[in-house]
Structures are given as structure tokens and as C-alpha cells.
Amino acid sequence: MNHWPILPLILPLMAGMVNLLLTDRAIERQRMVSLVCGVALLAVSLGLLASAATGEIAVYRLGDWPAPFGIVLVVDRLSALLLVITALLALPALVHACGGDDRRGRNFHVFAPLLLLGVNGAFLTGDLFNLFVFFEILLIASYCLALHGGGAERVRAGLHYVVLNLIGSALFLVGVGVLYGLAGTLNMADLAVRGAALSGTAGLFTAASLLLLVVFGLKAALLPLHLWLPALYGSVTAPVAALFAIMTKVGVYAILRTCSLIFHPFPAAGWTDGLLPPLALVTLLAAGIGLLGAPRLRLLIAYLVVLSVGMLLAGIGQFTVASIGAALYYLPHSTWVAGGMFLLADLIAAERGQHDDHLVRGPVPARPLLLGGLFFLGAVAAAGLPPLAGFVGKLLLLRAVPIPGGVWLWGTVLLTSLMTLVALSRAGSRLFWGTTGETLARAEESGWRLVPAVLLLALSVALSVGAAPASRYAEAAAAQLLSPGGYIEAVLGGEEKP
């Protein structure tokens, strides 16, 4: 058996544990461990992506127990893609944190790798209860990271976040319990096989699927469960906010995985067709209104995260190869741009003294051309203007939904794009042009502080340059998801006979 699929879990776990032992030592050692872990994760994820790109589904049986009894980790095209997105987001965020944000509280370098452990685990696992466990791991790490740096605002937003997610976990367990009571298994591939045979208890099955939709919708910030997100993402420290950009995608991933594998083939649980598209469109609208009303730059970027969730679920809700492919092409772009913008907002806010990131008349940032240019690039990417990947993603999505049936989607996507454009232009002109004209005197910052933000925005540019192979991969991943036979065969059929 090949042991690569377990490495994305082992590496951050080890890094977190080692950093826990190094707590009382100089912080440089912890930084070194975190960065080495980030680089190694990236290398492993790229390796897994390369092998998944061939269409092979790698299954790792923990303890070599056969599939429905033991826990499996599964690497298909979707999981590998999300692992790479996570690793490419995490490395710049960790580098940015090493610029000083990690000193603002204790143990940043313990919790950040543990968050990555939870996120990677959620992407890899093939077992529903194990998904719950990894959700809890990423949540407890995220609670601690959200409070990193302290302060009243963070505690207030953190309390709401913790309580909401504890209720979400309770609902998750109810959903899992009902599914187990009905099907007698929690292995997702096995559930897919047995779910189709459950015709007498369709009502309970639907109830369980809807409970899981509520839970994943809460993680993904789907309307009306999105209200915790702007307050939280707007208040946490920059590297934490950048890391959190992947967390809503965990919810989106869970919706996509359970829909395509367990619930969609089963017609009575058909919320994918009836419920998801309208909810996604209303989420888009709510995010657009939030963008226009945001009084602070960080809050505005938090609404960009909500917007991207709406866009992704609008694509997933259509449930065709083309629309899911478009969503999967848009996913890395939106994650990296949101992360990059959070890091950039931190740099801009640092040059505005007491005005921080409030969108009011304030001093000129010390490097208006450089920071302004980067903000412009990020705004173009986030608003989905040509030539960057956001535009390509939206174009793919609109093309996947033909106009007579998709008139609501077309209208909402185009309207919210306009709202995004207006909000970002307003923010940019206020920050860089509507200033008092003076520059705050402060210590000269070295240029490398810009590197992580530039890197994340450059990834979006790279995604536009490599649009053809990237969208081909996304479409292949969508096709693999929509014919789950291969996944089921790989998980259940492959055990070696003694």
C-alpha cells in the first residue's frame, strides 16, 4: 500500500506537536518548524495531485482494515485539488505570520498546523463520522486562532462563532446518527450503495440529509447561516483570516461530496435541485449588499468570502459536469484572492495609524503606488474583471447554465459582480485618493513583508495564464464526481483477498 495519502495528516500533526514542545523556547524555532511543514505539505499535495490527475483514485486503509469496517482516506481529483489549494494558501499565510503577528498571542504555531490537519483530514476522509472528527479538530484550532491577539472585538465575535459551531456539531451528530440507524454504515461509499436500497424510510433519509445541509451550510456560510462570518473574519489577525479563507470551502466541499456520492442518486433527498440554487443566489445578493455597506476594508473582504461561497454553490447546485467544473475552477481563485486581500489589508491598515482599515479620509499610505497597484490587482481579480481568473470562472459558470432556465442565475451573478466592482472601487478611491494628503512617519518596512500577499495574488494571475489545463482538470474532477461508481469501486472493491 502506498503511504502518501496519510502524509498530509501526519506532517501538520507532527509540526503542531513539536511546536507545543518548543513553546517556551525562542519563537524562531517554532517558525522554522511551521514553515518546513508548509513547504513539505505543498510538495506532498503536488505529488498527490500529479497522481490523481491521471484519474486514479488512491485509497488508504488505516490499519489495513477492509473498507466498510475501517476508516479510509481517499484521494480523488477533487480531494487532491483542495489539498493543493490549502497548501498554497497556508504557506504565504505562515510566512506573513512570521513577520510578527505570531507574537501577538501564544501558540500560533501550534494551532495553525492543527488547523491544517483538520482541513486536510476533512478533504481526505471517506467516512462520515471521521469527517465529524476532523471538523472538530479544525474548529477547536480555529477557535484558538480566532482569539489570537486578544481584544474585546475578537472575544465577542469568537463567542458567537464557538456557540454556533457547537450547535452545528450537535446537529451533525444527529444527522450521522440517523444515517447510521438507517443504513448501518458510515462509510460514504457504502452509504451510497445502501442508501439507494432504502426505499421504505425515505422520509428519515431526507431529514438526515437536510440536517447535514444545515451543518455544512453553517460551515460554508450559506444564507441564512452566514451572519457569524463577517464579524469573525473582520476581527481576526491577518494571517488567521487568510487561513480561514479555506474554512468556508470545507463546508462547500462537504456539500459537494455528500451530494454527489450519497444524496443525489437518491431522489427523495433531492435538495440539490430544489433548495441549493435559490439559497446560493440569495447568498450572493446578501453578500453584494454587505459589500456595498461595509464600513471597513476587512469587513468588505469578509463579504467577498461570502460572495465566493454563493458563487460556488450556485455552480454546484446546477449539478452538471460543466457547472461543477466551473465552480471548481473558481474555487482556488476565490480562496487565494481572499487570502491575499486579507494580508494586503493588514499592510494597508498598518500605514494608516489610528484610522486602521476604516474606509474614511485618512493619511496616504507610505507606498501608494505599490500598495495601490496591488489593491487594484486584487480588486480586479475579486470583482471578476478580465483578464484574471475570476472572469474566466464566471464566464465558465454562465456558459454552463443556458439562458432560458438560468435567467435568475445570470441576473444575480451579473448584478453582484457590479456590486462588487462598485464596492471595491469605492474602497480603493477612499483609501488611496480620498486622503488628507499627509503620510504618517513610521519605521521603514522591509519589502519582504509584501511577498506573501503578492504571492497569493500572483497565484490568481497564474491561474488565468494556465486557464486551459486548470479548467480541464476541474472539468475532469467534476466528471469523476458525477459518476461515483469509480469512487465506490475503489473504496469497497479493492481489498486484497487473503
Add this chain to the structure above:
Amino acid sequence: MEALASLTVAVLVACGVYLVLRARTFPVAVGLSLLSYAINLFLLFTGRLVSGAPPLIGAADRAADPLPQALVLTAIVIGFGMTAFVVILALRAFGQLGSDHVDGREGEP
């Protein structure tokens, strides 16, 4: 026995939901722990109500399903840790915000 079991879970959930919707952090923390008790019982019951049967095949005529018991152990540990965390967080919020209101500020009377 099924009726009694489901009634227990229902009452616990109802009390938990009521408390979670209170405006002070202490009732919310108690409500969360009541919810987690209810969920733990519910998970245990998903293996069907079998009494007097060990979770071992061949040890008796009937066998209880061991998997829900394993799941509930995991859920208990996680729920315990989370409750401890929320209590500490509520204390810290009280210290920093000067109020035990969940929004950190007193509403208009």
C-alpha cells in the same frame, strides 16, 4: 422502552434549545451541555435498544451493536472538551467586555 428513550432525548433537546436561546452566557453554556447529553443518548440509541446483550458476537444469543458505543465515546470526549472551552471563553468575555450578555453589551431595557 422506545417511547421513554425518545421522550428523554426530546426533553433534553427542548431544554437545551431553550437555554441556548437565552441572552446570558451561563445559561447558553448549560444549554450546550444539555444538547450534547441529548445527542450522546441519541447516538447510543441509533444502535437500537437491546438490553442484556454484550457487544460481542457469540458471547450470547443476541449481540448489541458496538459501533454506536464507540461513536458515543468519541462524541462524549469532544463534547466535554468543547464545553470546557466555551466556559473558559465565556469567563474571558465577561472579564474583557464587562458583561455576561452574549453580545457583550446590555440591550435597551
